[in-house]
Amino acid sequence: MRTVKSSTPRVAVIGTGAIGSAVVHRLLGGGHDVAVWNRTAGRTTDLAAAGAVPQESVRDALSYGTLVFLTLKDYAATRHCLAEIDADLSAQTIVGLYTGTAEEARLTAQRVHDFGARYLDAGIQASPEMIGAGTAAILYSGSRDGFERHEPTLELLGRPRLVGEAPDAAAMWDLALFGVWYDAQLGLLRALDTARAAGIDVADFAQTATAQLGHVVTAADAAVSEVRQASYPPGPADLTEHLTVIRHLIEMRTGHRLGDGGLPEVAARIESLIADGRGGEGLTATVG
Ligand SMILES: NC(=O)c1ccc[n+]([C@@H]2O[C@H](COP(=O)([O-])OP(=O)(O)OC[C@H]3O[C@@H](n4cnc5c(N)ncnc54)[C@H](OP(=O)(O)O)[C@@H]3O)[C@@H](O)[C@H]2O)c1
DSSP states (O other): OOOOOSSSOOEEEEOOSHHHHHHHHHHHHTTOOEEEEOSSGGGGHHHHHTTOEEOSSHHHHHHHOSEEEEOOSSHHHHHHHHTTOOOOOTTOEEEEESOOOHHHHHHHHHHHHHTTOEEEEEEEESOGGGTTTTOOEEEEEEOHHHHHHHHHHHHHHSEEEEEESSTTHHHHHHHHHHHHHHHHHHHHHHHHHHHHHTTOOHHHHHHHHHHHHHHHHHTHHHHHHHHHHTOOOOTTSOHHHHHHHHHHHHHHTTTOTTOOTTHHHHHHHHHHHHHTTOTTSOGGGGGO
């Protein structure tokens, strides 16, 4: 049995895929004793060579230390790993580090609470290379006590932020943030595809397109303030003018292989606001 260091809790990592392996390396580098378990046991060999201690079962890994990371593929894998457990884990804080829905976070929290453990759900806005490189943003929600007890260890992985004490808060932040990225990235791809199909040089087009993305970032503070104050000034265009352009876009995107980006729903929302006499307001009124 390895010696327990007094200042660094023993940690277990269940699931040693890309994210789990990066977590293990960083924890070892931070001076922790780290136990590992992986469904495919052969995938822990390199980690054992680096100093991690492979465990025979999920149960052994869960009991190894006071902090346990579930760095698994998804909720189904997490549910599968926790299915057989009946131990008292009241000394443990369990962190679910996987991308999932709010409902899945609530169900995992319920299961973990059944063992008496504290639960933190986590959203990883980072790639494996960013873990421990000072650039990873990791959002946590759930047990404040568990977060505060283990904050120094969580800091090894990336900037930790507790976004709420409800277990599903981090999943909602995480998915909403992925949504920002997908909407922007797919908006750019749809535009490049349309330009290319029209025989436009995409490199030339992209220069102006990226400036458009920059305008969204520049105007973000103003949009946030309008949403918070429930005040929707028209800015450069009001809803009636936006509707005209959006209808042109819907027509242009008909049959496009990436679809229309949900613009018909947006147009319907604007039409209903105009019918309510709000055509002179700005685009932020669509969420008001
Ligand atoms: N990679 C990224 O850049 C990134 C970024 C942000 C968020 N995430 C999220 O982080 C989580 C982990 O991602 P990853 O990249 O580390 O995935 P990964 O490399 O595919 O690793 C998945 C892990 O889950 C295990 N697993 C899958 N199904 C299982 C089951 N039914 N029972 C037990 N273990 C099971 C795998 O074990 P085996 O080795 O036996 O298959 C492996 O250890 C995912 O939710 C992902 O969406 C990843």
